[in-house]
């Protein structure tokens with residue numbers, strides 16, 4: 018399968034999958050493979066389930082057969098038109114220029130049109146030729162191949178295949194090639210028939226006119242005969258041209274020769290002006306088609322491929338866990354989530370722990386209100402030095418109660434726990450935990466946070482009855 | 497830790513958002529475990545972002561530091577009378593770890609610190625600058641690795657920003673980045689990598705590749721998302737159902753129309769979620785609200801008439817609508833030229849081309865219905881809002897994505913080409929795969945239009 022076919026196959030898979038890659042494939046790829054390649058690999062893998070390439074080659078054959086059929090048809094048309102045009106009447110005279118015009122004017126017109134559309138692809142927006150071909154293909158398929166349409170994705174793939182081969186540049190070259198092919202077979206038929214008829218019939222070539230002069234005709238004929246002459250075909254000379262005017266003269270000896278040269282001119286101009294250009298154009302189109310096929314690429318910025326890239330080439334790989342935890346943590350119990358409302362002792366030693374500036378202000382207000390004598394003693398513990406200082410002093414403080422001001426917006430961590438633990442271990446004084454709730458954390462997290470603090474209290478030997486909550490509003494005012 | 501490329505350790509105090517940072521950078525909502533408590537992560541876990549075939553940027557999530565005061569005290573207690581550098585202190589500590597079983601989590605962080613090229617120090621901006629954080633930074637600086645402080649919770653903790661910045665500067669950390677894990681901002685992410693570039697001069701090129709690649713991926717995804725939305729818009733604007741002209745039938749067809757469009761919308765939303773690698777459950781359930789019954793007769797839109805140069809005056813425009821035009825065609829210009837200004841023949845030809853089906857339907861007593869303008873507007877605005885939300889959502893977010901729009905807000909501006917687009921789309925009923933007989937969807941004009949819409953969508957975001 019060449020690259021074009023593989024890409025076509027990938028497009029087929031896309032058509033089957035629809036908007037986003039849904040079919041799963043075993044990812045069996047080496048790390049070095051580019052995304053482009055892995056898309057094709059995936060397509061090949063999926064093809065064995067979906068049988069898409071078989072269907073595609075069926076479509077290819079179908080197109081080929083259709084085009085062959087058409088060209089045979091045109092071959093026959095070409096042949097019979099020669100017979101019709103030249104040899105139908107009883108007479109044995111052929112009006113040379115009329116014959117020429119009949120043959121070539123349609124050819125030139127279509128050639129011109131083709132060129133126009135070829136160079137200006139936007140002129141014909143919706144390719145009628147493509148539609149016509151599609152219509153033909155559809156009809157043929159429905160009529161002659163009803164069982165192949167049983168493939169579950171037949172029409173999807175049908176659309177997909179012909180969309181690729183009949184649209185954009187590919188379609189332009191493909192359809193151009195077809196038109197040239199058809200004209201070529203038409204001319205082939207015509208030329209062959211002409212040779213056969215001329216070989217077996219005796220006709221005289223004449224020309225006639227109402228408005229043109231003899232000189233005009235001479236000039237025209239010479240013009241026409243110029244290239245055949247160069248190529249060595251016998252062509253009529255001046256005298257023979259004059260003689261052929263309405264079959265004016267018939268010198269017996271010359272008549273034979275005259276027939277020969279005129280026939281030769283007719284056949285050679287059919288070949289040179291009809292057959293050869295179409296043949297060359299056909300070759301050119303096929304060459305361009307081949308190049309375009311090689312250039313055919315998947316549009317990887319389409320949402321489908323962007324998603325596929327995420328699937329096939331995830332840009333994250335897990336490196337796993339190192340340094341795993343050796344012992345399990347006991348699940349924390351969430352028993353203490355209810356609001357506790359206990360009384361503060363009347364005289365206490367205040368300690369603020371890790372508060373922000375605004376929280377500290379609130380804390381001071383609170384101390385002033387409830388234990389004014391101790392206000393001067395208030396300490397803010399927020400680093401190693403202050404911790405050590407407090408640990409040294411705690412045994413000697415006067416009041417029997419110590420109130421630790423902490424905030425709910427701070428998370429109780431192991432460091433804090435360790436510190437409070439060592440505090441409570443030092444004296445037998447009773448400790449209180451005052452939780453400042455300044456509504457900084459979201460209410461959904463509040464109860465979890467509160468129970469974390471209760472847990473800390475439990476671990477640090479602070480009685481749960483000694484936990485007090487203190488709410489402050491956004492507009493700071495103590496209650 | 498990784499053989500090729502770069503490795504980064506993500507460290508910080510407990511609950512600062514380390515695992516969340518990992519999730520957001522990796523675009524992986526499933527990475528690790530995230531909870532609002534200390535000690536959620538209790539191991540070192542890594543993931544690598546691929547840079548190219550051989551190189552990657554490895555990120556390692558670590559347990560939170562919880563007892564830095566104690567740890568720093570221990571570390572600075574070593575070698576009291578000698579001048580010994582930080583790395584040796586750390587190594588000495590790790591060698592004597594068995595004496596401090598309660599600092600096991602911290603030891604994991606220190607090991608990771610020593611093993612990686614660079615450190616992200618995650619800071620919860622809501623916190624004041626406490627002694628324990630200063631100690632953490634001191635400990636980290638022992639590792640002699642470049643450190644980028646990443647300021648998290650920038651939304652809620654904005655007030656502390658200056659305080660933190662000055663403190664960090666005093667501790668000699670200048671390459672600070674603000675990066676919120678929940679309110680994601682792509683340019684902030686790029687800033688992290690750019691800071692890395694300045695700190696790791698020898699990896700500058702590698703990082704530049706990485707930055708480029710991240711940017712390409714980001715815009716690729718954005719483009720794809722816009723295409724998906726534009727596609728939905730085209731599908732829904734072009735859809736129309738044929739129905740017999742009786743109230744009951746119309747009602748039924750309307751229901752079906754609503755159903756089909758809603759289904760298409762939720763499919764599109766799911767695709768977008770998947771594209772942006774969010775979970776399905778992240779979405780607030782919301783059904784496309786259908787405004788004013790949700791349907792209209794395609795034919796009677798004044799816009800459509802004007803396209804063909806038919807300007808109906810006064811009552812005719814209000815009452816008869818395109819019925820007039822149909823009568824013109826069917827009954828042969830009964831109204832005479834007075835009702836119509838502009839080239840009649842051209843207009844009629846246009847009407848015939850465009851409305852052939854409708855006219856036929858009218859003659860046969862059936863009609864076409866399609867989605868009305870208001871509903872389409874809602875559909876459009878919802879998708880724009882959703883896209884906006886997805887672009888700005890970090891993979892550590894837990895709140896639901898709510899893309900409901902209220903139609904009465906001022907800021908619900910429609911694109912300036914809106915009515916032009918609609919007119920165009922209404923004229924291409926074959927562009928919608930939601931229709932019963934949908935034709936070629938890959939029509940090049942349709943693709944072109946989708947591209948045009950998705951390009952203009954950038955202005956809407």
Ligand SMILES: Nc1nc2c(ncn2[C@@H]2O[C@H](COP(=O)(O)OP(=O)(O)OP(=O)(O)O)[C@@H](O)[C@H]2O)c(=O)[nH]1
Nearest residue numbers: 510511512513514515516530531535536537560677
């Ligand atoms: N609003 C908001 N919340 C965040 C942000 N970053 C993290 N969070 C929340 O903060 C909490 C802690 O996040 P984690 O990522 O678990 O923090 P961690 O640092 O990994 O915590 P440990 O593993 O316990 O050390 C979670 O509830 C997150 O949802 C952020 O930028 N904005």
Ligand SMILES: [Mg+2]
Nearest residue numbers: 514515536537
């Ligand atoms: Mg964590």
